[in-house]
Amino acid sequence: MASFGKIRWISRSISTLSSPPLRICVVGSGPAGFYTAEKILKAHEGVEVDVIDRLPTPFGLVRSGVAPDHPETKIVTNQFSRVARNERCSFFGNVSLGSSVTLPELRELYNAVVLAYGAESDRSLGIPGEDLAGIYAAREFVWWYNGHPDCRNLDPDLKSTDTAVILGQGNVALDAARILLCPTKELAKTDIASHALSALEESSIRKVYLVGRRGPVQAAWTAKELREVLGIKDLHIHIQQADLVTTPADEIEMKNNRIRKRIYELLSKAATAGQGPAPGQRELHFVFFRKPDRFLESDDRSGHLGGVRLEKTTLKGDDESAKQVAVGTGEYEDISCGLALKSIGYKSVAIDGLPFDNYKGTVPNLGGRVLADASKDHMQYETGLYVCGWLKRGPTGIIATNLYCAEDTLACISDDINKGVLSSNSLKPGREGLRQLLDSRNTRIVPFDAWEKIDLEEKRRGNLKNKPREKITTWDELLEVATE
Missing domain, CATH: 3.50.50.60 (FAD/NAD(P)-binding domain)
Incomplete structure (x- = not known):
């Protein structure tokens, strides 16, 4: 784990900026993650959103879960790509929560963190x-x-x-x-x-x-x-x-x-x-x-x-x-x-530092706000920590279900912004701090333009076989093509 002292040093180094933007990190680039990012960007001008994913490829279950003979369902990736290309949004592929960066570190780097990493068990x-x-x-x-x-x-x-x-x-x-x-x-x-x-x-x-x-x-x-x-x-x-x-x-x-x-x-x-x-x-x-x-x-x-x-x-x-x-x-x-x-x-998986219901496979939450303690008469929330998608409600619904789920979580985020619970006065290093932290750990980041290299190569190979794409299926080759 990186020392928090280093992250605080990063914060001090950019403290001269005026009117700093609110910085939010979304963990998971599937439908829940991208719908959440899109809605945050539309609802709050000036907010910066970074989307991280442990895979070098975005889109989660749209890529790895939707059946290959359902191409019409995958068209939604065009919408998600427009979100990723937004100048206020960055994609960090090949970044794993828990090993590349911990949840406490993300919470120190960003004003808010939305967990939407789905279910991988x-x-x-x-x-x-x-x-x-x-x-x-x-x-x-x-x-x-x-x-x-x-x-x-x-x-x-x-x-x-x-x-x-x-x-x-x-x-x-x-x-x-x-x-x-x-x-x-x-x-x-x-x-x-x-x-x-x-x-x-x-x-x-x-x-x-x-x-x-x-x-x-x-x-x-x-x-x-x-x-x-x-x-x-x-x-x-x-x-x-x-x-x-x-x-x-x-x-x-x-x-x-x-x-x-x-x-x-x-x-x-x-x-x-x-x-x-x-x-x-x-x-x-x-x-x-x-x-x-x-x-x-x-x-x-x-x-x-x-x-x-x-x-x-x-x-x-x-x-x-x-x-x-x-x-x-x-x-x-x-x-x-x-x-x-x-x-x-x-079933979703638990990570260190996150309340988790092992029986349901979900994070205890109310509308998307993560509950630090739901056992008392007065519910206590984890400030600046939210969930969306299967991690929030369990592995149910279709892709569009995540759209409504994201709206629900956005309502909580917007309410906390309006009430001053989330404030840009609390200066956070955001993506620059994340890049420095990952660089210090020699983590190879796959940004969205590197994913586009993978995308083009898969389509090129697919064209040779009269297919929409020929998927690259190994970690090594995905990273190799991304860095060409």
Whole structure:
């Protein structure tokens, strides 16, 4: 850790400036981070905003989470790029909170810090066999096919089995199923990572089971995502008719939620559309009212996944939340498989100096203001410290959800500025101080114009293969291209 004396020296060295700007640092360059930066810049003229990210590449899950065959969703990066090019904004790529710079140091360098670094870990099922080879978090699998440098070498074995089980029924689970089952000729036209495309071209996966604890009425995906996977060419859809039988409670849920009703209708139509699979046809099985009990070891390969044991469930009303919850029945069944993806939720990670709720995977906050102590009658806030995005509310929602989340956090920041809680009279070194601190630690900063070199090179390589871009997927090459 750098001495705070050095940072104070930096502050004194620029103390002769008149009317210094308010300086705010946003940690995380995904949708939550860039929407927050954009709204701060628009709402407060003269405020300087710096966005830092541990990756050399900006845009967070827009780059590493959005499926490669969803290019329209990625158009938002044009808007974020305009924010980064604003003369009052700077991007610091390849800067990791906790190792490159600590949170206490950022708080001394800036008038305010907004944490929007998302969720880079995963929830655990906590069941036997979870450490067997062949089991991955869906996040890892998504990062792998999207070319995230942390998962470049994941190398899931897609050739030793014809069956994959995906635990979870949200949009991430549907994306993973679609990537496993979609014709690779279609994926070849996208920005999917080349290593993933090669593996998928040689894949033996022919059956995918999407497993959910509750029923088709409670599935968490969107109608758009569901229609996409149901529309895959030459794919047999299997849904047990018994799973489509609704209860009065289901009918109430559908009456109160148009999206749930639409999803149920799509599934019902798909279930009656065909008979059994044709020889060699790929299959997608929607499995409802089942929860994972344990992973089973392969009889043929020690230490490798051989199947998943599922417990049948039934739904019971939860009086507190007015939701139906799944409870086990004590009946079990096994699905043989050699690949399993856990799509049960991303989880944010704690950092030193930050209050953190380990159970929820979020930072305790009220509207975006970080709570130093929420246990007392009078809530105490961490002055100048805010959160936005998944770190604030948990890993839910779509990209646009972060827009409203950022507005919520901005309202807190603006209120604190207007009340004088955040004041430019408290001179802070901001980006110049951050640069000096990072330089003293030999941290290689990737500014936005260096990212643009990566961007141009990826597009150039993609053009040679008739793709929108050919992603650079290793840390070394990303940094090499950035500094050329």
